[in-house]
Amino acid sequence: MFHTIWHPTRHGGLSRLVMAALWKLAKRLRARTRVVGLVGPLAMVAVVAMWAVIIVLGWAIVYWPHMPDSFAFAPRSGLSRESELLDSVYLSLVTIATLGLGDIAPAEGWLRMASPLEALIGFVLLTATVSWVLQIFPTLTRRRVLAIRLALLHRSGMSEQELDCAVGAALLDGLATEVVRVRIDFTQYAEAYYFHDGEDDSSLAATIGYAFHLARRGQEARRGDVRLTARVLADALEDLSAVLDQRFLHTDGTPAEVFAAYAADHGRARTGP
Structure with missing residues (x-):
């Protein structure tokens, strides 16, 4: 216990x-x-x-x-x-x-x-039982909120001009913060991994690939603040993939391969390029 x-x-x-x-x-x-x-x-x-x-x-x-x-x-x-x-x-x-x-x-x-x-x-x-139940469901909420946000961004079809601006930098910074929260959740509440997020856009296993795609696009931007926040997002995703691989998946692969294995383990196809 x-x-x-x-x-x-x-x-x-x-x-x-x-x-x-x-x-x-x-x-x-x-x-x-x-x-x-x-x-x-x-x-x-x-x-x-x-x-x-x-x-x-x-x-x-x-x-x-x-x-x-x-x-x-x-x-x-x-x-x-x-x-x-x-x-x-x-x-x-x-x-x-x-x-x-x-x-x-x-x-x-x-x-x-x-x-x-x-x-x-x-x-x-x-x-202990009551505390455990009360702790796990806020963790699931944070994960599903990030998943839905990524799905909405993917459907919006964000252009290069929309990403390469102050709003784009703020967007990438917010995503990095949410990814860090999820990474901590998987560290402190490992049992949350075994909760299925459903068959809609609330599945982080399906949408996390789009965050990886946004980080790559942001690092190619002209604005320095966008490139900086994109690197922070990429590092946050790499840390998340390391936690997923060490604790659950054991692929010893790249972040992209770990996220693909994460999607496969939860029965979902990845969203995004």
């Missing part, structure tokens, strides 16, 4: 393995478009469920060697007649859910301290 949500680089190893496995599985299914669109949300549910199962079973292992001698059972509960492992899992599940049923309680000193600690971990799990 710490590595997935709070670590600065957010390298949640086990969580990433679960999400990547579901992504690859969905890509192999025939109904690819419909299934891939559900991978991100379902993967988050699977990861949270995995966290909960690990915590429940981990604390059950703590209780198991001391069951039933170190615990007090409510009269006529019937719990003491169950297997010791089942009683341990039941106690762990009730504790982490903070239900407080009271039909089984630790009687030994250190176990009476350990049981509330598990309840606190249950609160942490709930808080």
